[in-house]
Amino acid sequence: MSLFLEKTVSAVRLMRIELGGAFADLLNEKGKGSGDNEMGYVERTLGFRTRDLEDRDLRLVTDVVGGTVRWRRFLDHLILSLCHDENTFTRMEPLLLQILRIGFYEIVKLEMPSYAVVDENVRLAKIALRPGAGNMVNGILRKLVLLKETNSLPLPKLEGDDRAQARALATLYSHPVLAHFVLFKWMVRRWTKYLGREEAIKLMMWNNSDPNFSLRANCARGFSRAELVSRLQSLKVPHELSPHLDDFVRIRTGMQAVIQAGLLKEGLCSVQDESAGLVVSIVDPQPGESIVDCCAAPGGKTLFMASCLSGQGMISAIDINEGRLRILGDTAKLHKADGVITTVHADLRVFADNNPVKFDKVLLDAPCSGLGVLSKRADLRWNRRLEDMEQLKVLQDELLDAASMLVKPGGVLVYSTCSIDVEENEERVAAFLQRHQEFCIDSVDRYVSPDFVTEHGFYSSSPVKHSLDGAFAARLVHS
Numbered sequence: 271m272s273l274f275l276e277k278t279v280s281a282v283r284l285m286r287i288e289l290g291g292a293f294a295d296l297l298n299e300k301g302k303g304s305g306d307n308e309m310g311y312v313e314r315t316l317g318f319r320t321r322d323l324e325d326r327d328l329r330l331v332t333d334v335v336g337g338t339v340r341w342r343r344f345l346d347h348l349i350l351s352l353c354h355d356e357n358t359f360t361r362m363e364p365l366l367l368q369i370l371r372i373g374f375y376e377i378v379k380l381e382m383p384s385y386a387v388v389d390e391n392v393r394l395a396k397i398a399l400r401p402g403a404g405n406m407v408n409g410i411l412r413k414l415v416l417l418k419e420t421n422s423l424p425l426p427k428l429e430g431d432d433r434a435q436a437r438a439l440a441t442l443y444s445h446p447v448l449a450h451f452v453l454f455k456w457m458v459r460r461w462t463k464y465l466g467r468e469e470a471i472k473l474m475m476w477n478n479s480d481p482n483f484s485l486r487a488n489c490a491r492g493f494s495r496a497e498l499v500s501r502l503q504s505l506k507v508p509h510e511l512s513p514h515l516d517d518f519v520r521i522r523t524g525m526q527a528v529i530q531a532g533l534l535k536e537g538l539c540s541v542q543d544e545s546a547g548l549v550v551s552i553v554d555p556q557p558g559e560s561i562v563d564c565c566a567a568p569g570g571k572t573l574f575m576a577s578c579l580s581g582q583g584m585i586s587a588i589d590i591n592e593g594r595l596r597i598l599g600d601t602a603k604l605h606k607a608d609g610v611i612t613t614v615h616a617d618l619r620v621f622a623d624n625n626p627v628k629f630d631k632v633l634l635d636a637p638c639s640g641l642g643v644l645s646k647r648a649d650l651r652w653n654r655r656l657e658d659m660e661q662l663k664v665l666q667d668e669l670l671d672a673a674s675m676l677v678k679p680g681g682v683l684v685y686s687t688c689s690i691d692v693e694e695n696e697e698r699v700a701a702f703l704q705r706h707q708e709f710c711i712d713s714v715d716r717y718v719s720p721d722f723v724t725e726h727g728f729y730s731s732s733p734v735k736h737s738l739d740g741a742f743a744a745r746l747v748h749s
Contacts, residue, residue: 443474567594628678642740690740
């Protein structure tokens, strides 16, 4: 793959991410942002077309785009420092800024050959914009190369009061710091205060790292983990067995090979983080049970629970998003799990009010901030506002109240999130228990390793401690 093609596609994808049209991490084979569509976006954005992406190109583009998005705040700090004045940076054309971000990321973080990065970025700026833009890119990148070679990059210093040090940390480790990103500025200060600086730095470094993935063998299709391992070996994809879950295999690289081999398309396995799989372990689905998955789409936990039922029992998969629910239904057929899964398009709060049926187990995997999955969702940190958190807490309370109405006496309600924030997790459970004294905490220690069990009997996975996505779950029993 030529550097020019990589930069062209990466710059356009970065433009789409900032405008809300794509995700930074590409897993799907044919979906939004795939190779089939990519050059169409390039042609519409830049006015010219180059050769189509091949499958092997996707990994490199995804790596560059994901890394550039994660390190955006740090890269912008360097770019601003090397501009003539602040106005040059603030008035910079969006495409020109993306080209510079890519160049800075490749030189500073990937340590690619400087001369090649400079030449190809200048070439792209001249073709996509104009000769003067290429000259600007040339001047700024050459300044960067000189500063890097002399080990004199303009980095912020960790000094001053707590606020100033949090700001410096947020820049060095590229977490939002501007006024309208109050939530994440607060989070950096909170992490520093409650975790300590070193642990906070480790967490931010995890958020900036290339994501690790786990695959779950689909036993409902009669496809065992041993068979999945055999296929990975034949594909020469490095892997290791999950120490926590029997059906899971970890991979660091080789996702494109897995996709191209058709393992996902054939329904033989799913991409699912072990932190999510452990939530299913806490639900502990058993053959013959009736279960509700309250916010089911896209359906990873639904499908895993269905595979545990061995064809006996029922899962009602509820979601307010009809399109995502339709995809869940199609995937259930692919995974041979449609016999036990019924999709229900509804707002949970309305469904609970109008549904007299009670269930053995209810899973509420609630909408949340996603603070535990910032490694996989590279763009997510830039899209949250303080008001989002407040609105989410209200929604989580409403959904918990609704979910509780579906639990039969003696039944189980599991509340889970992919957040590491106490306000979305422990505090929501505490508030719920004050409103619903008919429920009590059932410790998760019978279902997961003690390493994941908090002092209050909840489940918590930590990116720093466990090298998994951050997640939380509480198991509550209806008296």
